[in-house]
Amino acid sequence: MTYQQLFEFIKAQKSYLCVGLDTDITKIPSHLFVEKDPIFEFNKQIIDATAQFCVAYKPNTAFYEANGAMGWASLEKTIEYLNSNYPNHFTIADAKRGDIGNTSAMYAKAFFENMNFDSITVAPYMGKDSVAPFLGFKDKWVILLAFTSNTGSQDFEELVLKNEVKKLYENVLETSQNWADENNMMYVVGATKAESFKEIRKMVPLHFLLVPGVGAQGGSLEEVSKFGMNKTCGLLVNSSRGIIYASGEKDFAIQAAKEAQKIQSEMAKYLELYL
């Protein structure tokens, strides 16, 4: 998917919501256990119910790996279902990968060639050659961890570098712009860091930001939108638990749709205000 296609879809949907598919076998409704693949069945129903309110889906690989090879098959079926039925939705493998070149190339094969995800989240710690193998695919995206939503972000991401006023994550934002531009790189910036969005936007005015941390983690959608939105929206705001576990009963998909719609309505308002 291209930058422009993503922007057009955001305008059409009046939404920049990403639904996080952190599907936990211990949290899905019990009536699904008659299905051959309860995880996939859950995802399928969540996707069908929420697709009109969002522009992206983000399966979190940890939750699939926790079920072993069967879990990996659920992930493959989920992305195949998305690509076949919702080709306009942007897909994110939330995998936080990153390793030496020949290994990152294998991860790129797994997520881009085999599963045909639009994008993958990548950890920057190991530097350029650990990220580069993901950048060689047409219309595929790297979403690089910059300033994450968790408390541990203060341990290293916020460290200030010598002879600079810049923090490590700001250095990540700056340096990585030599590797790729806004057409194939995005950044993860946590919603719990809303006050930082102004400064971050000075450094990366055009890039899309993937923003986790609204909902269960306490970030404010209003502040993120106010300080983070640019002329092409430039935001994909993720909600996982708040949507997919809105109900643990048979009505889980209906309740998920309601939660997604609630966020989408708010987003439509912010798109009018700030775009």
Add this chain to the structure above:
Amino acid sequence: MTYQQLFEFIKAQKSYLCVGLDTDITKIPSHLFVEKDPIFEFNKQIIDATAQFCVAYKPNTAFYEANGAMGWASLEKTIEYLNSNYPNHFTIADAKRGDIGNTSAMYAKAFFENMNFDSITVAPYMGKDSVAPFLGFKDKWVILLAFTSNTGSQDFEELVLKNEVKKLYENVLETSQNWADENNMMYVVGATKAESFKEIRKMVPLHFLLVPGVGAQGGSLEEVSKFGMNKTCGLLVNSSRGIIYASGEKDFAIQAAKEAQKIQSEMAKYLELYL
């Protein structure tokens, strides 16, 4: 596995070799394709041929994920085979994971509970709460990325922090010692950084270091051993491609054993010299 058990096994084997199972479907001998699971069959024969010369095995998850759910099944069979037949060998899931707490907990479930790996490599970028979920398992280990073997290590790992002479990776070494001690944490330090081992040993005198980069990446086993070894050896030196692809023919396991034995003989010498 405990620190002491690992040290005893190193003395018994006269080796601190870790064999990296970066098993690439495009590189294994063609006669294995009659097997139901060629990747597992390759690993099984490599393991049987090299076990007497090494103390650890390190499957690299990228190479299994590149084959999808089938690849994940090959990984599961490989670790099951190791745990059943070589329970004294230390096992490392080279996965470079790390995410917010509830996600890291799912990765810990996948690698420690389900597959029963002894250890997992973890990226430090997201800080303490992204690492902590891996530390709650008895006799299981986190192997934290510190100073990696690739050229990209200069992009962020070597950045010098404000008001300090310390680089980011040195800060990772220092800060993470508040999270765990040498009994459940190790560090990745690349063999291509042999000149750094002296300084690193001042910061982490007791910890085991997992050292990739000998062989294909050009690091020197002699220098790593000379500058990196401590009183309990404290080193696990990895070789992947140099061993497992020593031959691409039917004799691949025999040639792998020869390469492993060559390294083990050198290691036996260094253990006499430097331990």
